[in-house]
Amino acid sequence: MKPFLVFENGTTYTKAQFDTATKKYASQLKKAGYDKTCRIGVFSNTENVFKIFGAMQVCSPVIIDHTMTEHELSYYNIDIWNDILPQPRYNQCNTDEVVGICSSGSTEKHRIIPITEDQYYRDGLDNNIQIHGNITENDSTINVIPLWVCIGFQTFALCYKTGATYYILDDPWKFWPSVNPTFIIGSPNVLRGMMSPNVLYENMTIRHIRTVGAPMYKDFKIEAQKFFNCITTDSYGVNEIGTISIMHYPQKYNSVGYVLDNIDCKVIDNEIIVNNFATGDLGHIDEDGFLFITGRKKETIINGGWKIMPYEVEQALLDSGASDVVVFGYDTVYAEVVGKIDLDLLKSKIARYKIPEKIFYVESIKRKGQGKINRKNLLDEYKQNRKI
Numbered sequence: 001m002k003p004f005l006v007f008e009n010g011t012t013y014t015k016a017q018f019d020t021a022t023k024k025y026a027s028q029l030k031k032a033g034y035d036k037t038c039r040i041g042v043f044s045n046t047e048n049v050f051k052i053f054g055a056m057q058v059c060s061p062v063i064i065d066h067t068m069t070e071h072e073l074s075y076y077n078i079d080i081w082n083d084i085l086p087q088p089r090y091n092q093c094n095t096d097e098v099v100g101i102c103s104s105g106s107t108e109k110h111r112i113i114p115i116t117e118d119q120y121y122r123d124g125l126d127n128n129i130q131i132h133g134n135i136t137e138n139d140s141t142i143n144v145i146p147l148w149v150c151i152g153f154q155t156f157a158l159c160y161k162t163g164a165t166y167y168i169l170d171d172p173w174k175f176w177p178s179v180n181p182t183f184i185i186g187s188p189n190v191l192r193g194m195m196s197p198n199v200l201y202e203n204m205t206i207r208h209i210r211t212v213g214a215p216m217y218k219d220f221k222i223e224a225q226k227f228f229n230c231i232t233t234d235s236y237g238v239n240e241i242g243t244i245s246i247m248h249y250p251q252k253y254n255s256v257g258y259v260l261d262n263i264d265c266k267v268i269d270n271e272i273i274v275n276n277f278a279t280g281d282l283g284h285i286d287e288d289g290f291l292f293i294t295g296r297k298k299e300t301i302i303n304g305g306w307k308i309m310p311y312e313v314e315q316a317l318l319d320s321g322a323s324d325v326v327v328f329g330y331d332t333v334y335a336e337v338v339g340k341i342d343l344d345l346l347k348s349k350i351a352r353y354k355i356p357e358k359i360f361y362v363e364s365i366k367r368k369g370q371g372k373i374n375r376k377n378l379l380d381e382y383k384q385n386r387k388i
Helices: 015-032 048-056 117-123 125-133 150-163 172-179 187-195 218-228 310-316 341-350 374-386
Strands: 005-007 040-043 062-065 097-103 110-114 140-142 167-169 183-186 210-211 232-238 242-246 266-267 272-273 277-285 291-296 302-303 306-308 322-328 334-338 359-363
Touching: 015 048, 015 272, 040 218, 048 062, 048 110, 062 322, 097 172, 097 232, 110 117, 110 150, 125 210, 125 232, 125 242, 140 172, 140 183, 150 167, 150 183, 172 341, 183 187, 187 210, 187 218, 187 306, 218 232, 232 277, 306 310, 310 322, 310 334, 322 374, 334 374
Parallel strands: 005 167, 040 062, 062 097, 140 167, 183 210, 210 232, 334 359
Antiparallel strands: 097 110, 232 242, 266 272, 272 277, 277 291, 302 306, 322 334
């Protein structure tokens, strides 16, 4: 029988074997008194996927980035299930919550975003991709996005629901061609990482690419489609809503496609409002009905699907030697810094993906009269001067 889950060391699980392995974790939770109003934190190490799906049968597992520092964990007020199962805490969530995702979200506040039964079984990204990409048990993908990212969890869930094979590689960025995946879900930065000149992609097995997290701008879209020999299906969504728009044919460069029929999308004062939810993203809908994303009102940086708040990175930099700092970016983290950063100390303060890709050391940071700074203008300035 075709495996559903394959580890690099050769260990494989059919869906039936996977379900059996999850039951022991569900049994432990039931015995301890957990119910559907309880949450339990589970680290996102790939071997913990059994524990996550076991917990889903009893309560709501909150998938935790295993690289989070203690300071970052304190935002979420959640007990972690390591070797010892904590005592249950009741009334932490609604009974229709299937899983929780840690995120700063579009509200710029650290919180747990629930994936509800409706989202998991009917309206989620994985269901949307299954419909538009026609994913079946004959397909396969790889672990380029970690489970604690909403997109990463939903990619795994898509394989679980359809019987497609999910490969867990130690270095998916380098060795992904060795397993001949047929579909990829990821941001432009994910695709860029897979397109290393050292990667020998010769079999041309990928038939469906769904991009999320940021627009596919023209030059890179052309480059990616040529590399993968596959048209990219670009889309836009937020954790709180799910998929908002998708682009099949015709395609228009720099757009994230047409708004889905079941979505009420408006642009008010340049901000995208979806089902009365303020996304914090800036954009417009053109005369042909294509949606474009032009920036972020609240300056959230999304790197590979991971939402990063500039103020959080700024505080970590200040705690690591900076006397003044400003963090900026769109889908990559940059920083202007006055002073000298202790990188080892910085790595202990924030997760790896939040550390700036480039730090620009300056004598002073130009601010307005009230000490404010326009991060978008700063990003544009660096782009114009070809520094990034």
